[in-house]
Amino acid sequence: MKAPQRNIHSMNLDPALSRRRFLAGSAAAVGGAPLPTIVHALMPSSPVLAAAPAGAQEQAKEAGYRVFLYEDFSKSPPGEVPAGWTMTALNPALAPLFKVVDFPEGTGGKALLAAGNGRQECYGFIEHPVQLSAQNYHFKVRFKVERIEDVNRNLTHGLFGTFNDGIFRYRREEDGWIVGENRFRGKEGPGKVRLTFRFAAKGKVWWDQVLLRECPPIPERLVRIAVSCGGHDMDFWPRWLDVAGRKKVTVALMAENFNRKKVDQHEPIDGPSGRLMSEKAKQWQMHVAGTFYEKRGDLVFNSCPLYAPTGEIVGIYEKVVLYDKELDRGCSPGSEMKVFQTDFGKVGIMICYDSWHPETARLLALKGAELILFPNVGYFRSLMPARAADNGVWIAAASDHDASGIWDSTGALAGNVHADPSRHSDTSIVEYEQDEANSMLVATVDLSRQYSPHNWGGPMASAPGGRRIRQTAMRSLKDEVAREFKRWWDDPAK
Numbered sequence: 001m002k003a004p005q006r007n008i009h010s011m012n013l014d015p016a017l018s019r020r021r022f023l024a025g026s027a028a029a030v031g032g033a034p035l036p037t038i039v040h041a042l043m044p045s046s047p048v049l050a051a052a053p054a055g056a057q058e059q060a061k062e063a064g065y066r067v068f069l070y071e072d073f074s075k076s077p078p079g080e081v082p083a084g085w086t087m088t089a090l091n092p093a094l095a096p097l098f099k100v101v102d103f104p105e106g107t108g109g110k111a112l113l114a115a116g117n118g119r120q121e122c123y124g125f126i127e128h129p130v131q132l133s134a135q136n137y138h139f140k141v142r143f144k145v146e147r148i149e150d151v152n153r154n155l156t157h158g159l160f161g162t163f164n165d166g167i168f169r170y171r172r173e174e175d176g177w178i179v180g181e182n183r184f185r186g187k188e189g190p191g192k193v194r195l196t197f198r199f200a201a202k203g204k205v206w207w208d209q210v211l212l213r214e215c216p217p218i219p220e221r222l223v224r225i226a227v228s229c230g231g232h233d234m235d236f237w238p239r240w241l242d243v244a245g246r247k248k249v250t251v252a253l254m255a256e257n258f259n260r261k262k263v264d265q266h267e268p269i270d271g272p273s274g275r276l277m278s279e280k281a282k283q284w285q286m287h288v289a290g291t292f293y294e295k296r297g298d299l300v301f302n303s304c305p306l307y308a309p310t311g312e313i314v315g316i317y318e319k320v321v322l323y324d325k326e327l328d329r330g331c332s333p334g335s336e337m338k339v340f341q342t343d344f345g346k347v348g349i350m351i352c353y354d355s356w357h358p359e360t361a362r363l364l365a366l367k368g369a370e371l372i373l374f375p376n377v378g379y380f381r382s383l384m385p386a387r388a389a390d391n392g393v394w395i396a397a398a399s400d401h402d403a404s405g406i407w408d409s410t411g412a413l414a415g416n417v418h419a420d421p422s423r424h425s426d427t428s429i430v431e432y433e434q435d436e437a438n439s440m441l442v443a444t445v446d447l448s449r450q451y452s453p454h455n456w457g458g459p460m461a462s463a464p465g466g467r468r469i470r471q472t473a474m475r476s477l478k479d480e481v482a483r484e485f486k487r488w489w490d491d492p493a494k
Contacts, residue, residue: 065214068130068137069193072209073110076100081126082112089124096124096197103206111143111206114197120474125156125196130212132161133188138215139167140181141195146204151178152468153476154200156460159212161191164458168467177208183215186458199474221447222430223344223371223394226252229439231377231400234259236439237276237290243438245284250344252280254290255400256302256352256375263329266295269316274305282311287342290398291319291351291375299332304349304375306340315340317349321357339367345447348393352376355383358390365391365466370447378402385411385420389453392466394428394445406443409465410453414443425455 076082082100089095096114103111116122141157148154151170157180158166167180193212197205226244237258244252259273267273273292281288286309294303294316302319318334319326327333337360339348348369354360355374364372371394372387378401388395389411396406406414410425415434417427428451431444452465464470 065216066134067211067213068132068134069128069210069212071112071128071211073100073112073207076110078102078110085112085126085128087124087126091123094119094121094123096122098124098126098197101206103208109208111208112195112210113204113206114195115204116147116197116201118201120199120201122201123196123198125194127192127194128210130159130161130191130193131189132186132191134214135185135187136183136215136218137165137186138181138183138211138213139165139193140179140209140211141167141207142177142179142209143205143207144177145206148200148203148205150476151180153471154198154203155205156194156196156198156469158194158196158460159186159191160194160460162187162189162457164456164460166460166469168459168469183218185218218448220449221345222444223251223447224249224431224442224444225371225396225406226440226442227396227398227404227406228254228258229399229404229436229441231255231260232258232439234272234276238280240438240440241276241280241284241288243435243440244442245280245286247433247442249286249442251287251289251347251371251373251396253373253375253396253398254288255398255404256291256377257293257400258290258375259292261293263293263300263326263331266293266300269294269296269303269305269313277305277307278311278313281307281309285309287314287347289349289373289375293331294318300330301334302326302331302351304351304373306342306347306349306373308342314342314347317351319351319354321354321360323353337363337367339364339369345370348372350374352379355379355387358387361387361391361393361395365393369393370450371396371445374398376400376402381405385413389463389465392450392452392464394447396443404441406441406445408445408451410451410455414441414445423453425451425453427451 073082078100080100081087081098087098096116098114100110101113103109139159163186165184167182170178170180172178226249228240241252277288288307289304291302291304294301303316305316306314308314315338317338320334320337322331322333339346346368348364350360350372361372374395374397376399379399381402384395384407388407388409392409394408398404408428410423412427414429414432417429428446428449429443430446433442452462454463456462459467
């Protein structure tokens with residue numbers, strides 16, 4: 001059953017409460033000391049995820065959290081499949097090798113080795129049964145690799161049972177070890193921890209730790225977004241931002257060129273448009289974004305600054321893919337798709353004509369963007385569900401000429417989440433308001449729930465939704481795409 005989308009008018013909710021509830025937790029997770037209750041798969045830079053304490057099993061027990069599996073392979077004899085694990089390869093010709101080995105050499109330690117069999121199609125996995133009895137889980141692995149081109153392509157670490165989930169982010173440690181971990185909500189019941197080796201003919205991996213334990217409840221990450229509807233002059237925007245502020249939004253997004261000025265009417269970043277955004281961000285303690293033509297040195301950019309609740313600039317995105325007429329009139333393109341860290345998550349920005357090119361949203365997502373702000377003069381609205389669902393991101397569009405909108409990571413549209421019957425997923429949109437009198441749409445989304453459009457019990461069996469391990473082609477298509485982009489001539493052989 002799909003989760004209901006709640007309407008703020010019918011619920012008599014205090015929107016400030018939700019925002020305060022989220023910010024009270026996230027501030028420490030982003031900028032302060034580690035908080036064990038603030039851990040999210042979408043924020044790999046969180047101090048909690050970065051903390052990989054020794055003696056994890058003992059610490060979990062001391063804290064009163066159940067440990068469902070802790071394996072360091074120390075009790076299994078070398079040369080054998082570890083006790084309690086079962087290896088599966090339904091095509092024996094493609095089976096990788098799984099066995100316990102002494103590793104690293106001379107230390108007395110042990111590890112589980114998986115190795116390719118010389119075939120690029122090599123594929124197999126090893127599983128350990130677990131009996132789950134919690135609602136929130138912490139899953140961690142530690143390993144080293146050799147001749148593994150892409151950890152996301154060649155390895156997967158999953159939990160399968162009454163639900164499925166897994167590890168999607170990894171970090172390198174100074175001693176050469178790689179750590180992957182995730183915390184997620186789940187259900188009770190039987191399950192299996194699965195380590196998969198695939199598509200690495202001569203690759204090797206050594207796991208020396210596999211941990212699945214209970215963890216503290218994972219909080220919501222509620223972000224309240226306001227987007228403008230239609231074009232207006234500068235007299236309108238102070239009132240619009242005041243309305244957004246009174247609604248206690250987390251971020252307020254105005255349309256492209258909200259000041260209605262042309263390229264040759266450019267301003268410095270601290271001119272009238274920038275000062276308005278900064279002052280209102282500080283007054284209402286919210287993030288504010290919108291675009292105008294900015295003069296910087298001897299260049300003019302279509303710039304979208306993002307202001308923090310302090311009134312300071314978090315960052316400035318300069319439109320990368322300009323519309324031809326902007327080039328004709330003296331505007332210069334930016335050179336980088338940027339992602340900015342805020343107190344509620346990672347934010348990317350694309351502007352108008354950027355959206356016609358799927359690489360822009362894809363690149364922002366690959367760089368870690370969770371929410372993409374999309375100010376525009378006009379756009380093809382039907383592209384947005386694909387941009388969101390392909391990349392597992394939330395998109396907020398504020399448009400001058402076309403209907404604005406807010407989409408979640410499944411491609412569901414705020415205000416109409418059940419419009420597409422081929423979408424099989426819950427929604428992370430929890431509130432929606434259409435304020436026509438003030439030319440505003442407002443939606444609250446939960447960034448802690450990154451659903452895919454076909455979720456099938458969890459992300460390990462879902463549509464990709466931006467998760468790299470769900471790209472199951474034997475070789476990445478991205479290198480070929482890059483080569484074809486650089487070929488400007490017709491090739492009869494192709």
